[in-house]
Amino acid sequence: MTKLPEAAIPERKRGEGVKFVYEILRDDILNLVLPPGSPIDEIQLSERLSMSRTPIREALVRLAGEGLVTTLPNRSTVVSNIDFLNLHTFFDALTLMYRVTTRLAAEYRTEADLAQIRAHQAAFTRAVEAQDALAMIATNRDLHAAIAEAGRNPYYSSLFSRLLDEGRRILRIYYSSFDDRLPRQYVDEHEDVIAAIEARDIDTADRLITQHADQIVRQIQRMIAEDRRRPLSL
Amino acid sequence: MTKLPEAAIPERKRGEGVKFVYEILRDDILNLVLPPGSPIDEIQLSERLSMSRTPIREALVRLAGEGLVTTLPNRSTVVSNIDFLNLHTFFDALTLMYRVTTRLAAEYRTEADLAQIRAHQAAFTRAVEAQDALAMIATNRDLHAAIAEAGRNPYYSSLFSRLLDEGRRILRIYYSSFDDRLPRQYVDEHEDVIAAIEARDIDTADRLITQHADQIVRQIQRMIAEDRRRPLSL
């Protein structure tokens, strides 16, 4: 919040103001630079980014539509809370979308899709080797988003992206407790899934991604269970 | 577009401006009063609703987030096209969401949920008896949205609502070709599904709603096939 030294005010063209502030806020929210519950002050933002409140408000409307911020009428907008009490709905939807998008990817993937997917998997592998937890979270998200894109169903892709973003926030809370074993296992699991997608083997891809999804859900649940402070609804 | 006689300018409180214009535009889009491709003129709207462009733009950003309008940079916003070339992705997602939400409803429904669902089913029945195709489309949507609410998974509900809205636009195109047989059949199918939800019989509810969804998909496909002008991507 109080990082004035970043006086990097890149010359923005007309029409990119909303996108600019949208991406900054989105990144800050997903990386928990703005933790859940943080109030977002329009005036403060407009001063920091040296732009008027209008584009900032439009970016906030967009973020509200994606569920990342919550607008209280006539009161401040805040970063949306993570609903720990209803995490099972999140896990349920996440697992289903993992499966559906991967099945479709195995059915419809092109060579170009595979190249994209492999590039993201390579980035994920590098992040694991560098033990960079933040990069792991981000590249893992990008990999699965790329697989979803190969499935070519925008309805699924958009919901899945939203779920992956929410997962990014949740993982980010516990990223300190990553041990070294799990990420390397994920690399291998990814490789197997990608191989099945390449072979257009829908059922195998489904079976593997289901295991992968269950694995991730269990990991998050374990992280929450082991967490001393156990946030209730934050 | 050119309906000036509606000079009903209801006294709006501060903070309801965006909601007001959002709901008007949404209704007009879903009822095809604003057909796909229609340009949305901010100034014209601001004069018609006698408000400034700011709340109108925020409503447009919200609609763009839901995919109902498309904003061309530095050019006019238009009502989103219906992608007839990729309808299968729509049918796929629609069928899956029908199933998932109905299964969850059978699992988690409360008595209050059932009352809500029954009320919507009654409204749908009335619309069928009155042979009011527009009301059928709207009440059918509300019924399934209510079932989804009973499933208590906001991720599914929001995607399903979006799909039901898109279906409303598609059905609205062909509503003239409704024959009398299908709607009455839908009433009975709804009754059976509701009974299964009440009995908490997940598998039966799933089986019935799958049939119901397939039925609807086939009806839309038949309507499109029989349509002489066969819109390509409109």
Next chain:
DNA sequence: TGTATTTTATTTGTCGACAAAAAATTCAGC
């Protein structure tokens, strides 16, 4: 007459300002 180029007009994206609400503060009364 048809095409390319300049000029005009329309429309969007952004700005600064103002008034209504809410929150924070001050003050009065006990």
Next chain:
DNA sequence: GCTGAATTTTTTGTCGACAAATAAAATACA
């Protein structure tokens, strides 16, 4: 010293205006 009402301050929602960008019209030229 504490509670509650009145006042001030802050923040939001909306407005009208202006400049960049685009579309439309007018003009020049072949």
